Amino acid sequence: MGKKKVLFVCIHNSARSQMAEVFLNTLGAGRFEAESAGLEPGALNPLVVEVMKETGTDISRNVAKSVFDFLRQGKLFHYVITVCDETSGQKCPVFPGFAKRLHWSFPDPSALKGTHEEKLRETRKIRDAIRAKIETWIKETEEVK
Numbered sequence: 001m002g003k004k005k006v007l008f009v010c011i012h013n014s015a016r017s018q019m020a021e022v023f024l025n026t027l028g029a030g031r032f033e034a035e036s037a038g039l040e041p042g043a044l045n046p047l048v049v050e051v052m053k054e055t056g057t058d059i060s061r062n063v064a065k066s067v068f069d070f071l072r073q074g075k076l077f078h079y080v081i082t083v084c085d086e087t088s089g090q091k092c093p094v095f096p097g098f099a100k101r102l103h104w105s106f107p108d109p110s111a112l113k114g115t116h117e118e119k120l121r122e123t124r125k126i127r128d129a130i131r132a133k134i135e136t137w138i139k140e141t142e143e144v145k
Contacts, residue, residue: 003033004141007077007099010084013064015045015109017083019127022057023134032138035075037067038089045109047123053126083110104133104143 006024008017017036024034041064049060081102106126112119 003031004077004078006032006034006081007067007070007082008034008036008081009038009082010036011039011108012042012110013066014042015123016126017104018044018059018062018063018064018103018128019052019130019135020083022052023131024060024138026057027131027134028138031142035065035067035070036042037070039067041066045123047109047112047119050128051120051123051127054124057061057132088126093129104130106130 008020010017013036017038021034021036024032028034043063044059044064049058051060059122077099079102080099081104083104083106106129107125108124109119109123112122114122
């Protein structure tokens with residue numbers, strides 16, 4: 001069986017979906033192929049770029065992509081996973097084919113308040129929560145085989 005194709009979606013493809021893509025491609029290498037996109041693609045969140053560098057991953061050259069481009073290209077995924085809040089997750093387009101939709105709610109780093117250090121600390125928590133969720137999901141998915 002080939003790699004499971006996964007698309008992570010959030011509003012701007014600037015933070016949560018970018019982190020999820022990196023972690024799944026790294027931790028699930030050879031078994032999963034992840035991409036990410038946004039409903040309204042924006043610029044990468046500098047806090048996310050900074051906390052991902054701490055894990056040894058440079059995403060500073062990543063580009064936010066549109067979920068609608070994937071639809072137009074006719075790409076098919078095994079899983080489409082929204083990583084934004086419930087309301088935004090509802091706006092996600094339906095993908096043709098057999099994609100299973102999942103929703104993992106994570107706080108939005110761009111909505112954080114406080115000093116730069118406080119926002120960094122909270123962004124690290126979000127990063128670590130996304131990584132932990134992916135580690136658990138990989139195990140769960142492999143057990144289902």
